[in-house]
Amino acid sequence: xxxxxxxxxxxxxxxxxxxxxxxxxxxxxxxxxxxxxxxxxxxxxxxxxxxxxxxxxxxxxxxxxxxxxxxxxxxxxxxxxxxxxxxxxxxxxxxxxxxxxxxxxxxxxxxxxxxxxxxxxxxxxxxxxxxxxxxxxxxxxxxxxxxxxxxxxxxxxxxxxxxxxxxxxxxxxxxxxxxxxxxxxxxxxxxxxxxxxxxxxxxxxxxxxxxxxxxxxxxxxxxxxxxxxxxxxxxxxxxxxxxxxxxxxxxxxxxxxxxxxxxxxxxxxxxxxxxxxxxxxxxxxxxxxxxxxxxxxxxxxxxxxxxxxxxxxxxxxxxxxxxxxxxxxxxxxxxxxxxxxxxxxxxxxxxxxxxxxxxxxxxxxxxxxxxxxxxxxxxxxxxxxxxxxxxxxxxxxxxxxxxxxxxxxxxxxxxxxxxxxxxxxxxxxxxxxxxxxxxxxxxxxxxxxxxxxxxxxxxxxxxx
Amino acid sequence: xxxxxxxxxxxxxxxxxxxxxxxxxxxxxxxxxxxxxxxxxxxxxxxxxxxxxxxxxxxxxxxxxxxxxxxxxxxxxxxxxxxxxxxxxxxxxxxxxxxxxxxxxxxxxxxxxxxxxxxxxxxxxxxxxxxxxxxxxxxxxxxxxxxxxxxxxxxxxxxxxxxxxx
Numbered sequence: 001x002x003x004x005x006x007x008x009x010x011x012x013x014x015x016x017x018x019x020x021x022x023x024x025x026x027x028x029x030x031x032x033x034x035x036x037x038x039x040x041x042x043x044x045x046x047x048x049x050x051x052x053x054x055x056x057x058x059x060x061x062x063x064x065x066x067x068x069x070x071x072x073x074x075x076x077x078x079x080x081x082x083x084x085x086x087x088x089x090x091x092x093x094x095x096x097x098x099x100x101x102x103x104x105x106x107x108x109x110x111x112x113x114x115x116x117x118x119x120x121x122x123x124x125x126x127x128x129x130x131x132x133x134x135x136x137x138x139x140x141x142x143x144x145x146x147x148x149x150x151x152x153x154x155x156x157x158x159x160x161x162x163x164x165x166x167x168x169x170x171x172x173x174x175x176x177x178x179x180x181x182x183x184x185x186x187x188x189x190x191x192x193x194x195x196x197x198x199x200x201x202x203x204x205x206x207x208x209x210x211x212x213x214x215x216x217x218x219x220x221x222x223x224x225x226x227x228x229x230x231x232x233x234x235x236x237x238x239x240x241x242x243x244x245x246x247x248x249x250x251x252x253x254x255x256x257x258x259x260x261x262x263x264x265x266x267x268x269x270x271x272x273x274x275x276x277x278x279x280x281x282x283x284x285x286x287x288x289x290x291x292x293x294x295x296x297x298x299x300x301x302x303x304x305x306x307x308x309x310x311x312x313x314x315x316x317x318x319x320x321x322x323x324x325x326x327x328x329x330x331x332x333x334x335x336x337x338x339x340x341x342x343x344x345x346x347x348x349x350x351x352x353x354x355x356x357x358x359x360x361x362x363x364x365x366x367x368x369x370x371x372x373x374x375x376x377x378x379x380x381x382x383x384x385x386x387x388x389x390x391x392x393x394x395x396x397x398x399x400x401x402x403x404x405x406x407x408x409x410x411x412x413x414x415x416x417x418x419x420x421x422x423x424x425x426x427x428x429x430x431x432x433x434x435x436x437x438x439x440x441x442x443x444x445x446x447x448x449x450x451x452x453x454x455x456x457x458x459x460x461x462x463x464x
Numbered sequence: 465x466x467x468x469x470x471x472x473x474x475x476x477x478x479x480x481x482x483x484x485x486x487x488x489x490x491x492x493x494x495x496x497x498x499x500x501x502x503x504x505x506x507x508x509x510x511x512x513x514x515x516x517x518x519x520x521x522x523x524x525x526x527x528x529x530x531x532x533x534x535x536x537x538x539x540x541x542x543x544x545x546x547x548x549x550x551x552x553x554x555x556x557x558x559x560x561x562x563x564x565x566x567x568x569x570x571x572x573x574x575x576x577x578x579x580x581x582x583x584x585x586x587x588x589x590x591x592x593x594x595x596x597x598x599x600x601x602x603x604x605x606x607x608x609x610x611x612x613x614x615x616x617x618x619x620x621x622x623x624x625x626x627x628x629x630x
């Protein structure tokens with residue numbers, strides 16, 4: 001524990017070190033080549049995790065989860081015993097890719113028995129230099145539902161730190177693994193959970209001058225990937241609703257750019273607002289009840305708010321020029337947005353009703369795509385001085401911190417716990433795009449594997 | 465109304481003549497006189513998009529500086545030629561596509577592309593083309609024509625393209 005606290009302190013005290021480190025990693029290009037991913041990896045995240053020892057000192061043993069009786073389950077061809085091992089692999093991948101810990105997965109560890117779960121074989125784990133131990137079980141009920149139990153032990157202290165359990169449909173078994181990883185991560189780091197969440201993004205294929213762009217979704221680790229649209233109409237800039245029921249995004253359906261709300265369960269979509277004019281850059285309010293969007297009228301773009309159920313729109317900005325985007329503070333009282341009213345793209349803050357608009361970015365270059373952290377303490381944005389870099393600042397515009405240094409990194413969005421920033425990177429000339437994640441400290445830059453090229457990533461909240 | 469329209473057309477014609485004096489004449493060679501010959505054998509049907517392209521040549525596209533949407537003298541010459549054609553074929557409609565280079569953020573580029581398309585539209589309207597015959601659409605940075613990541617390619621992608629339908 002003491003080591004971990006030290007590691008966290010180092011992280012917040014050394015942003016400059018982090019910056020240099022990321023610059024080096026970013027220049028290296030292909031993360032897959034330097035990936036530490038092993039057979040344990042299920043093909044989701046890969047990482048170029050830094051070799052700073054302080055970050056990986058906390059050894060966590062995660063042996064295969066046990067079962068009260070090896071029963072068949074729709075979740076795995078091998079029954080609940082095989083599924084238990086798979087659950088432990090998912091937890092291991094989550095914790096490893098986060099970069100905070102040094103997890104060891106089930107393929108390199110002895111398998112505990114079912115009674116061991118609540119009475120760990122301490123000598124076994126102490127002998128393997130494990131600081132922490134994550135054990136659990138996967139039981140199948142006669143009706144098919146799964147119960148996944150998760151226990152975190154401190155091996156040195158020989159004591160239980162926390163436990164949790166979840167009853168799930170077989171198809172949702174990975175959520176049990178993510179919930180367990182969240183439990184361990186939260187208990188050991190003191191941060192809010194984020195693994196049990198999903199990401200919406202745009203999948204890209206085809207040549208640079210004729211890209212096909214499809215709306216797609218996946219779990220936070222890249223699993224359960226699904227294309228939502230066919231790609232016949234160009235899709236851009238998706239955002240998950242806070243309740244995960246729908247996605248708001250831009251589509252060129254019927255030829256013109258308009259924003260739609262796509263209902264995931266019903267697989268239907270509707271226009272957010274009937275308009276003769278192009279609408280784009282949609283964003284949810286934190287309570288999911290309203291949507292911010294931008295609309296161009298006679299070439300002049302302003303920001304509007306409309307109820308998610310439709311109805312009249314309220315215009316929030318009215319300056320000549322381009323006011324675009326917009327992201328609510330987590331309490332819903334303020335909006336950070338982008339405007340070129342001063343002559344170039346800069347970041348502004350206003351009250352949620354549009355009053356008290358004021359510029360906050362004053363550090364040269366252009367500042368765009370601001371996104372308010374779910375914790376409220378930071379704003380992530382794209383800073384352009386020639387190249388595009390991901391950066392953060394305080395809501396008052398102070399404390400500019402660069403997180404990346406590459407040719408073109410764009411459009412940061414936040415993990416639900418506000419500790420990780422996600423963005424997309426465009427490769428010079430080829431135009432190929434990919435999704436990346438990075439700790440707020442500037443460490444642990446890693447590529448999120450996707451089946452094809454990918455852009456415009458947006459994280460949803462942690463599932464209830 | 466009639467008079468101002470006629471004046472605008474005259475001015476447009478005069479401007480386009482002065483701007484294009486070193487180039488080929490605007491009008492095509494006369495159609496073959498035979499009344500039975502199908503139009504196809506004599507090049508694109510007048511008023512069609514193919515005809516617009518053949519008359520306008522490269523002047524169906526205008527180009528912009530980084531982050532700008534103003535009409536410079538070269539743009540004005542091209543738009544005058546477009547306006548002349550559009551007023552000659554009153555049954556046609558035009559769509560102006562606004563585009564940006566890849567060195568801008570996605571949402572901003574959608575707005576900037578719309579602004580560029582509107583600049584072109586407003587200029588055509590000022591020359592007498594009825595506003596209701598012209599629509600605009602922004603593709604932001606989604607539809608580049610030049611594929612390199614260099615100044616030359618970016619300059620070719622910052623553009624407004626006029627497409628006509630009969």
